[in-house]
Amino acid sequence: MPSETPTVAQKRQEFHRLHETGCFVIPNPWDVGSARLLQGMGFPALATTSSGLAWSLGRPDNGISLELALAHLAEIVEATEVPVNADFEDAFAQSPDDVARNVRAAVETGVAGLSVEDSTRDGGDPLYAFDDAVERVRAARRAIDDAGGDTVLVARAEGLLVGRTDLDEIVARLRAYAGAGADCVYAPGLRTAADIARVVEAVAPTPLNVLMAWPDDVTVADLAALGVRRISVGGALAQTAWTGFVAAARSLADGRFDGFAATRSGPDLDTFFTDDRGPV
Numbered sequence: 001m002p003s004e005t006p007t008v009a010q011k012r013q014e015f016h017r018l019h020e021t022g023c024f025v026i027p028n029p030w031d032v033g034s035a036r037l038l039q040g041m042g043f044p045a046l047a048t049t050s051s052g053l054a055w056s057l058g059r060p061d062n063g064i065s066l067e068l069a070l071a072h073l074a075e076i077v078e079a080t081e082v083p084v085n086a087d088f089e090d091a092f093a094q095s096p097d098d099v100a101r102n103v104r105a106a107v108e109t110g111v112a113g114l115s116v117e118d119s120t121r122d123g124g125d126p127l128y129a130f131d132d133a134v135e136r137v138r139a140a141r142r143a144i145d146d147a148g149g150d151t152v153l154v155a156r157a158e159g160l161l162v163g164r165t166d167l168d169e170i171v172a173r174l175r176a177y178a179g180a181g182a183d184c185v186y187a188p189g190l191r192t193a194a195d196i197a198r199v200v201e202a203v204a205p206t207p208l209n210v211l212m213a214w215p216d217d218v219t220v221a222d223l224a225a226l227g228v229r230r231i232s233v234g235g236a237l238a239q240t241a242w243t244g245f246v247a248a249a250r251s252l253a254d255g256r257f258d259g260f261a262a263t264r265s266g267p268d269l270d271t272f273f274t275d276d277r278g279p280v
Contacts, residue, residue: 005081006081008112008149009149009150011081011083011084011110011112012112012149012150012151012152014044014045014082014112015085015113015152016150016152016183018044018045018083019152019207019229019230022224022229023223023224023228023229023230023231024044024229024230024231025043025220025231025232025233026043026044026045026085026230026231027043027047027233027237028046028047028048028049028087028232028235028237028238029048029052029076030048030049030052030053030056030238031053032075032076032079033273034237034238034241035079035080035084036273037272039080040272043082044082045083045084045112046076046082046084046085047085047086047087048073048085048086048087049234049235049237050062050069050089050235051235051238052235052237053068053069053072055238055242062089062121065092066092066102066105069086069088069089069092069106070105070106070109073106073109073110073111074109074110077111078110083112083113084111084112084113085111085112085113085115085152085154085232086111086113086114086115088102088103088106088114088115088116089117090116090117090118090119090120090121091106091116091117091140094120096138097139099116099136099139099140099143100140100143100146103139103140103143103144104143107143107144107147107149107151108147111151112151112152113153113154114151114152115154115155115156115186116136116137116153116154116155117158118133118136118156118173119156119158119162126163126164127158127159127164130173130176133173133177134173134176134177134179134180137153137155137176137177137180137181137182138180138181140153140155140181141153141181141182142181153181153182153184154183154185154186154209155178155182155184155185155186156185156186156187156188157170157174157177157185157186157187158187159173160187160188160189160190161188161189167195167198170199171198171202171203174187174199174202174203174206174208175202175203178203178206182206183207184207184230185206185208186211186232187208188211188234190210190211191216193226196223196226200226200227200228201227204227207229207230208227208228208229208230209228209229209230209232210228210230210231210232211231211234212232212233212236213233213234213236213239247259248263
C-alpha cells in the first residue's frame with residue numbers, strides 16, 4: 001500500500017530536523033522533471049534555482065517576475081514529496097513591508113524554506129546598507145511567523161558575489177541576520193576551508209549553507225567535518241544540462257550526430273517518470 005503524501009506541515013518539520021544536526025546536500029532543480037528525478041535519487045530536500053528557472057524561460061538570472069516565481073514554487077511543491085527551499089532572490093522587493101508581503105505569498109505556496117538576499121541589483125551600490133538589510137530579514141521573519149507556519153528562513157550575504165569580499169563584514173551581516181530571526185545563513189562564494197571554518201564558528205549555532213557550484217576536490221565529508229550543515233549547488237546542475245545541450249546542438253549544426261552518444265535512453269526516462277524508481 002503506497003504511503004501517504006506528506007503534508008506541508010510535515011515537510012516543514014522534516015526540513016527543520018535536517019538543519020539540526022549533521023550535513024545534507026540540497027540540490028537545485030529548475031523544473032518538475034529535474035525535481036522529481038532528484039527526489040527519486042534519494043535527496044532529502046530540494047532548493048529551487050533562480051538562474052535555472054530563468055534560463056529555462058529564455059531569460060537571464062534575476063529576470064523573472066514575482067508572479068512567475070510564485071507559480072514555479074507552487075508547481076515544484078505540488079510535484080514533490082520532500083521539503084522545498086525557495087530561492088526567493090531579493091524577495092522581489094526593496095522596503096521591509098514589501099518584503100514581508102512577498103514572503104507571505106511565498107509561504108502560501110507550501111515551501112518548507114525560503115532565502116532572502118541582501119543584494120540590491122544596483123552595480124554602483126550592490127548591497128543594502130547594514131541596518132536596512134537586517135530590517136529586511138526581520139520583516140521576512142515576521143511574515144513567516146504571522147502566517148502561522150514554520151518555514152525555514154535563510155538569510156544570504158551576497159558580498160562575495162558582488163566584490164565586497166571583506167570576510168569581517170560578511171560575518172557581521174550573517175550574525176546580525178541570525179539575530180533578526182534567520183534559521184540558516186548563507187554566504188555564496190566561500191571557497192577555502194579556512195574561510196568556511198571561520199564562518200561556521202562565527203555564526204554557530206546557526207546552520208551555515210555552503211554553495212558548491214564549480215569543480216573542486218573537496219567532498220561532502222570534508223565540508224561536514226568543517227561544520228557545514230547544508231550544501232547547495234545553485235544553477236550548476238542547470239548549467240551542466242545546458243552545456244550538454246549546446247555541445248550536442250553544435251555537433252548537429254556541423255552535420256554530425258555524435259553529440260547524442262552519452263544520453264540516457266528514452267525508455268529509461270519513461271520508466272523513471274512512470275514510477276519515480278527507474279534507472280537513473
